[in-house]
Every structure is written in C-alpha cells, then in structure tokens.
Amino acid sequence: MTTVLEYIAAVRAQGDLTPLLAAMPYAQFMGFSVAVEGDDLITSMRYGPHLVGNPSLPALHGGTLGALLEAAAAFKLVWASETVVLPKTITITIEYTRPARPVDTHARAIITRQGRRVASLRVEAYQDERDNPVASANVHFLIKRDD
C-alpha cells in the first residue's frame, strides 16, 4: 500500500494530486477533484443530490461547503509548499455569504502565512462567478510531524 507520505512525495515530484485524492475515500464521497489553472490549484466539488442541505430552496448543506473549503486549503498547501506531511487542521473559520445552488462548486486558496510549524490560508468557494463567493474560510494547519 502506498503511504500518504509517498503520495505527497509524488505530488512534489509530478505536481499531480489526483492519485492522493483517489486514495482518499472522503474525497470520492464528496466528488472532489483538482485542476491546475496557471499558478492556482482549483478544487471542485461535483454536484450530487447527497450534498443538499435544504431541498426546498434548494441549497447545498453548509457542511459540504466547509468540507470543500478545508480540503481545498489542504490540497493547495500540499501542492504549493514544501510541506511533506498531510496538513492537520487546527482551526477553520467559515463564513457563509449566500445560499449555494445545487451545481458544481469550486474553491481557490491563497497561502497567507507559511511558518515552520503552522501555515495559514484564505480560501473562497464559488459557483459560476469567481468574484461572487458563496462561502469563504480562514484555515490554520499544523504542518510539523508529531514524531
């Protein structure tokens, strides 16, 4: 079995997160995928009826947006930084801006602080218009090995 560290080493060598996502059951359950756009890594959440929180609007479940934001920030960190471990979330603060329609949702993160032990990212989730996010978050990750 490939270890997570080997997946991350492969991301470092090839710039491709797809094998890591394929090995992560939750990423499959949520329909996450990644794509490189210039200097950006975009994480997408493919719409599925199991992601709905409010069928009468309808709108995606707030938890799915939080999950997308957290995952997108972690993927960006693994892809763009020298981090060799799977980042551990310390704190995530999510702001919900507007109801998210039942369509594909994308997220883009920027690294706001990169330390030796902690990295921080600002991440936005959007649907059709990138400048009109449905939710955003600040995330702090522990990136130091425990052992």
Next chain:
Amino acid sequence: MSEPAPPPPDDEDEAERERKRARRRAWNFGFSENVPHNRALGMVVEDIDDNWARLRLPYDVRLVGNPETGVLHGGAITALLDACSGAAVFASLDRMQPIATLDLRIDYLRPGEVGRDVVARATCYHLSRNVGFARAVAYHDSEDHPIATAAGTFMIATTPGTGRKP
C-alpha cells in the same frame, strides 16, 4: 403482614419520557427526510430538547480522510457540528422558521479514533430576534475529552407569507 407499598405511579415521568421519544422520532424523521446530506452521512438525532441537541455520526469508511490511518476527514466533523448547532437553534425557536449558517468556527483538538462513532452536543445559548448563537462539542465518550469544539451563528429567516419579521 402487608406487602411493601409499590412505588407510586410515575405518570409524569413516563409521560415526559414518551414526549421526548416522540420528539426524537419526529426530529429524526425530519432530519434525514428533509436534509439529504445528513442522511448520506448517516447522522442520527440521539436527543433534543428546548435549546440543545445531541447527534451521532457513525464511523464509516466512506468518510475517511487519511487512507493510511483511517481517521475521518474533518469535513464530516464540520457537517456534524454544523447540523448539530443548527438543530439546537431550531429547537430554541417557538415555531418552524428556516435558518441559515452565518459563520462557524471549529477548533480541532485531537484526531478522532478509528472505528468509533463521533457524537456532537450543541447548545443554543442565546437567541435574538434575528440570530441564534450556538456552541458545540464533538467527542467519542465524554464532552470532557473533546475531538473538536465549535461556535456558530445562525440567521433566522423571515417567514414567507406573513410579511413580518419574526
């Protein structure tokens, strides 16, 4: 010699228990029937009362974030804490009104243990005309040994058709 007196009938307690059971059944029905993502995650309402709720997220290999360790992804815990906090706010309302999460902060204190269910308990500690304020904690056995804690605010929607704010 007379028999010892049987304990007095405890109608009130039994009625109270039945009320709680009915409430829990109704909540579980609405919770999974009306919220597809809660159903997909397998969340169940364990208990709910005037301003608090306790939910359980059964361990499920589909929700694993780290394939090497088998630890659940933080996103599933986020959904649990969001749903639980929302349920606590709902429980505080006098009548059914839609609510929407404004913000939610989650602190991850320690990883969950592999193969174990995660329980969340949330309290709506303040309710104003427009906003509900909730605190929540996620744990395996005891709130004293938390996996994550959360603080959330929820907008209480105006009720369609009344033309009035709640």
